[in-house]
Amino acid sequence: MPELPEVxxxxxxxxxxxxxxxxxxxxxxxxxxxxxLDEGFPRQLVGRLVLSTARRAKYLLFELENGRSWIVHxxxxxxxxxxxxxxxxxxxxxxxxxVVVGLDDNTELVFRDPRRFGLMLVDxxxxxxxxxxxGPEPFDRGTFxxxxxxxxxxxxxxxxxxxxxxxxxxxxLGNIYVNEILFACRLRPxxxxxxxxxxxxxxVTEACRSVLREAIEHKGSSISxxxxxxxxxxxxxxxxxxYDRAGDxxxxxxxxxxxxxxxGRSSFxxxxxQR
DNA sequence: GTAAACCTGGCA
DNA sequence: TGCCAGGTTTAC
Numbered sequence: 301m302p303e304l305p306e307v308x309x310x311x312x313x314x315x316x317x318x319x320x321x322x323x324x325x326x327x328x329x330x331x332x333x334x335x336x337l338d339e340g341f342p343r344q345l346v347g348r349l350v351l352s353t354a355r356r357a358k359y360l361l362f363e364l365e366n367g368r369s370w371i372v373h374x375x376x377x378x379x380x381x382x383x384x385x386x387x388x389x390x391x392x393x394x395x396x397x398x399v400v401v402g403l404d405d406n407t408e409l410v411f412r413d414p415r416r417f418g419l420m421l422v423d424x425x426x427x428x429x430x431x432x433x434x435g436p437e438p439f440d441r442g443t444f445x446x447x448x449x450x451x452x453x454x455x456x457x458x459x460x461x462x463x464x465x466x467x468x469x470x471x472x473l474g475n476i477y478v479n480e481i482l483f484a485c486r487l488r489p490x491x492x493x494x495x496x497x498x499x500x501x502x503x504v505t506e507a508c509r510s511v512l513r514e515a516i517e518h519k520g521s522s523i524s525x526x527x528x529x530x531x532x533x534x535x536x537x538x539x540x541x542x543y544d545r546a547g548d549x550x551x552x553x554x555x556x557x558x559x560x561x562x563x564g565r566s567s568f569x570x571x572x573x574q575r
Numbered sequence: 576g577t578a579a580a581c582c583t584g585g586c587a
Numbered sequence: 588t589g590c591c592a593g594g595t596t597t598a599c
Contacts, residue, residue: 303593334581334595358594376593377583396583415582417594458576467595474593523593524585564577566591 375417
């Protein structure tokens, strides 16, 4: 599920609810996520004050007073929901509510993840191995720009879609937004990066920023069930030009949107608008 | 490069 | 019943 805009939406919804709160209790109901939860996880979190929140790539971070962070990745189906604790006595936890983090104001954060592709841990964000190989943030014009992409292109035969999906190249993009970005800069997903001009590479990085910015403004894409930290749906799914629109008319030229597999992932494009 | 693995749910 | 899904990692 969550790509950069969804993680940022969750972060913004939770930020005012968690900053200044202290973790009162941690309940691990199922620790076998993508990586098994460290047995010391509750101990590392309980009693800690939340100073702030941050996002790196598709990871959400709760920065703690001791310099470490509670780091969460949502995989495909993960969610983090804030709610009042003990709203009803005996209320059964949901089948997929794997971790519950209680705060000191009688609220709690519930990590719900049916597919269990998510992961979480407590670590120092500056040295966390998870972040070691992650590429630049797309909004960082200084490092993520046409010159950077063009430089990569000189030594690869990879498609532009494959390159943009690669978290080592640029952080936070996934299948939905790469499809939308390639529509915005009018390139087909199978185009080779090496064949793009410097100007086209500039356009790609600018398209990344404009699509992501607009997606964040619309609070992300709720494809089937994405919700932010307080249960609100996003609205960017109604703005998708190509993603999951195979057979529908391109809103720009009316041509039927096509679907192909690139790198094993469904890719959608307009055969007239994108070349 | 591509396929399959991890896991569950939804849909045709 | 079979296929697909917002991600990531590992193996041919």
